[in-house]
Each structure stands twice: as structure tokens, then as C-alpha cells.
Amino acid sequence: MTNASVLGIFAKQPQPGRVKTRLCPPLTLDQAAELYRCCLKETVHLATRGDWSTVLFFQGQRRFFKDTFADVPLAEQIGADLGERLAQAFASRFAGGAQQVVIIGSDSPDLPVSLIRQAFAGLTHHDAVLAPADDGGYVLVGLRRPVPGLFERIPWSTGEVLAATRKRMVELQLSCLELSGWYDVDDVVSLRQLVRRSPQSVTARLAAQLLGDPHR
Numbered sequence: 001m002t003n004a005s006v007l008g009i010f011a012k013q014p015q016p017g018r019v020k021t022r023l024c025p026p027l028t029l030d031q032a033a034e035l036y037r038c039c040l041k042e043t044v045h046l047a048t049r050g051d052w053s054t055v056l057f058f059q060g061q062r063r064f065f066k067d068t069f070a071d072v073p074l075a076e077q078i079g080a081d082l083g084e085r086l087a088q089a090f091a092s093r094f095a096g097g098a099q100q101v102v103i104i105g106s107d108s109p110d111l112p113v114s115l116i117r118q119a120f121a122g123l124t125h126h127d128a129v130l131a132p133a134d135d136g137g138y139v140l141v142g143l144r145r146p147v148p149g150l151f152e153r154i155p156w157s158t159g160e161v162l163a164a165t166r167k168r169m170v171e172l173q174l175s176c177l178e179l180s181g182w183y184d185v186d187d188v189v190s191l192r193q194l195v196r197r198s199p200q201s202v203t204a205r206l207a208a209q210l211l212g213d214p215h216r
Contacts (some may be wrong), residue, residue, distance in 0.1 A: 004099040005052040005120050008089055010077065011040050011106045013060025022187045031210050039185065039203045042109040044069055049113055052120065057089050057103075083151035086141070094146045102129070102142035104123035107184040109137060115179060122177035128169060130162070132181040134192075137161040139182045147172060 012019050020032035027035065048054050048071075056072045058065045074163045075092065086103065100123045102116060115131055122129040123144040128177050131140035136159030143150075150172060151158045169176045185191050185203075192211065195204045196212035 002215050003053045004097065006093045006098040006101045007050065007054045007116060008057050008075075008101065008103040009043060009047055009054065009106060010057050010085070010089075010103060011043075011059070011065070012036075013058070013064050014040065015060070019139065023191060027210055033160065033204060035191075035210060036106075038206050039109045040106045041068070043106045043201050044072060045112070046109070046111065046113055047104065048072065050174065052102075052116075055093065057085070062181065082156045083154050087137070087148075088152045090143055090145055098177075099146050100142065100174055102140060104140050105165055105184070107140045107186060108133075108182055109185070109203040110201045111182055115140065115182060118179055122179065125175075126177040127174040128176040129179060130165065130176060131179040132162050133167060133184045135159060135186060136163070136179060137184065138147065138165065139184060140179070141165070147174065150174075 005128070014033045014037035016029040016033040019036040021029070023032045023035065044056065054072055055075050056065060056069055057075050057077045059077050062074060062076065075089070077085040078088045089103060090101050100120055102119045104111060104116070119129045119131065119140055119142045123142050128143060129142040130138050133139045138161065150168055154161055154168070183190060183193065185194050191207050194201065195208045198204050
């Protein structure tokens with residue numbers, strides 16, 4: 001792969017009360033923000049290990065992201081909802097010369113790097129790739145060309161995101177490769193699953209410490 005392959009990471013500034021609020025309780029708002037900061041750092045560390053260029057699409061103060069991730073190019077998320085922000089992110093990378101663009105979130109700190117590699121490989125022969133999440137969304141989406149309208153009419157923040165996206169791809173006559181699924185950390189149940197699934201993860205170790213009893 002070359003710089004024609006771009007991996008984008010969607011991220012928010014880890015401010016108390018604005019990230020991971022579904023973890024409260026049992027976590028406090030400060031603890032939830034601390035956990036998200038750790039999750040974001042681990043995601044960026046894993047995602048910059050491949051032979052692709054990485055861009056961090058951020059919400060919040062540019063200064064925080066520039067200070068925290070000095071070696072990672074930044075681009076501000078633009079749009080009124082997630083669909084508009086995704087569409088703009090893809091469009092900006094293709095306009096800049098990318099031939100393959102894959103975007104992940106910052107809620108899957110143990111996302112296998114191999115899954116990202118499979119996504120880029122899949123875009124050689126398919127218009128799009130998806131990696132489902134266990135909550136009805138997806139942890140990864142990739143395209144090999146701009147697709148206007150792909151992210152419209154999607155019920156974001158519901159369990160119908162994946163199904164609606166599949167439907168849109170059929171309507172737009174896109175060939176899509178669906179990869180193995182993975183897991184977002186959105187609530188206490190999924191956080192405890194992370195602790196059990198990937199105890200070596202930095203985020204999982206912090207979660208176990210904050211939860212006190214990770215097996216509850």
C-alpha cells in the first residue's frame with residue numbers, strides 16, 4: 001500500500017460529560033472521559049502501525065489533538081450529523097488523491113490491525129467494505145471512490161445503522177465486501193466484555209481498575 005490508501009479515525013475531545021456518558025454510572029463523568037482518552041490513544045497507536053497514511057478527524061479543540069497526536073495529520077469533522085461528517089471526510093480524502101479510504105471510530109481499542117488490512121485489500125475488487133459491530137452498527141467502513149448519498153437517510157445511534165447502510169448500498173448498486181464483525185465499547189456490558197476479551201489492552205486494564213470488579 002501507498003499513501004493512496006488512507007485510514008481515517010473519527011474522534012472527539014475527551015471532555016467529561018461529552019464522551020462515554022452511558023458508562024455513568026458506575027463510572028463518574030471524569031472517569032469516563034479518562035477511559036475514552038485512553039481508548040483514543042490506543043486506537044491511534046494501533047491504527048498507525050500499517051502501511052497506509054492515517055488522518056485523525058476530530059471534534060473539539062485542534063490544540064488538544066495537535067498536542068496529543070503531534071505526528072498524526074488532523075482534519076476537522078464537518079457536518080450537522082454523522083452522515084454528513086462521514087460523507088465530507090471521504091470526499092476530502094478522495095479530492096486529495098486517495099484511491100482507497102477506510103474510516104474507523106475510536107470506540108474499539110482492540111480492533112485487529114489485520115481487519116484494517118483486509119478492508120484495504122477488499123477495496124481492490126469491491127466498491128465498499130463494512131465490518132459489522134455487535135450493536136447493529138459497524139466499526140469500519142471503506143470506499144474506493146466517492147459515493148454521493150451513501151450516508152443519507154441512516155438512523156444514526158440506533159441498532160438499524162448497519163441494515164440501513166446495506167440497503168443504501170444495494171440502492172446505489174455498490175459491490176460490498178462484508179468483513180468479520182468486531183465490538184464497540186458503548187456501555188458497561190461491552191466495557192466488561194473488553195476486559196475479558198483483551199486483558200492485554202491498555203484500555204481494558206484501565207477499565208478493570210475503574211470498575212473494581214471486571215467480572216460483575
